[in-house]
Amino acid sequence: MNTLSVIIPVFNEENTVETVLSRVSEQKIPGWKKEIIVVDDGSTDGTQKILEKWKKNCLVVLKKKNEGKGSAVTIGMSKSTGDVLLIQDADSEYDPKDYPILLAPFSNPKVMVVYGSRFLGPHLSTQFVYAQGNKFVTLVTNILFNTNITDMETGYKVFRKEVIDGMIIQAKRFDFEPEITAKILKKGYQIYEVPISYLGRKFSEGKKLTWKDGVAAFCTLLKFRLMN
Numbered sequence: 001m002n003t004l005s006v007i008i009p010v011f012n013e014e015n016t017v018e019t020v021l022s023r024v025s026e027q028k029i030p031g032w033k034k035e036i037i038v039v040d041d042g043s044t045d046g047t048q049k050i051l052e053k054w055k056k057n058c059l060v061v062l063k064k065k066n067e068g069k070g071s072a073v074t075i076g077m078s079k080s081t082g083d084v085l086l087i088q089d090a091d092s093e094y095d096p097k098d099y100p101i102l103l104a105p106f107s108n109p110k111v112m113v114v115y116g117s118r119f120l121g122p123h124l125s126t127q128f129v130y131a132q133g134n135k136f137v138t139l140v141t142n143i144l145f146n147t148n149i150t151d152m153e154t155g156y157k158v159f160r161k162e163v164i165d166g167m168i169i170q171a172k173r174f175d176f177e178p179e180i181t182a183k184i185l186k187k188g189y190q191i192y193e194v195p196i197s198y199l200g201r202k203f204s205e206g207k208k209l210t211w212k213d214g215v216a217a218f219c220t221l222l223k224f225r226l227m228n
Helices: 015-028 047-052 069-079 096-109 130-147 176-186 210-226
Strands: 002-010 031-039 059-062 084-087 113-116 159-160 191-195
Touching: 002 015, 002 069, 002 096, 002 191, 015 031, 015 047, 015 096, 015 159, 031 047, 031 210, 047 113, 047 191, 059 069, 069 084, 084 096, 096 130, 096 159, 130 176, 159 176, 159 210, 176 210
Parallel strands: 002 031, 002 084, 031 059, 113 191
Antiparallel strands: 084 159, 113 159
8 A cells, every 4th residue: 555645834824724634634545545744834823733733643843933835845745754745735725635636647657746737627716817827837837848737836746755856945935836846847757737626715815825926936947947
């Protein structure tokens, strides 16, 4: 039986984190066992108090300093022992019911990386500018790395552990998404996409990504394309 490491970066998600952890814990995947790794990135609301209750069910890492999603995910990856790693956001935009869809391609040993595309499946996105920005950086990714994906910024990135062996992630914030994508593609791996469901939330509901992160994504893609 294969082991799936679910890595959950968290920052100030007291309204959603317990629901997400419950859904992740309850989700059954035939042929797989799970380990859940939660990395709190210095939350200042009631998130850490909630996570204290989950220490019996998950590996919980509580950071004192807020640095960003990339920092939290990198710590989570370093703690993982699974054959396959899956990144799960702590909001309610991504549904763990999609895990079987995300993991099914790994039955083929040639598949090393799977991205869940929000644009291939049913989705609710209330941010027009955000969606267009996402499509732009995805287009840039396709041009720079000669690939053909539809959703570079997806929160559902899944990969075999060996894909990141020896990979050093510099990103601390949301530039994690373009950096890991660029490095995966530069290593010669192809990205297998599957449709996922998506319930996008508004900034008033806690969404943290802004246009500045889109600019950072563009610069990150260009930087790692030009690097040897």
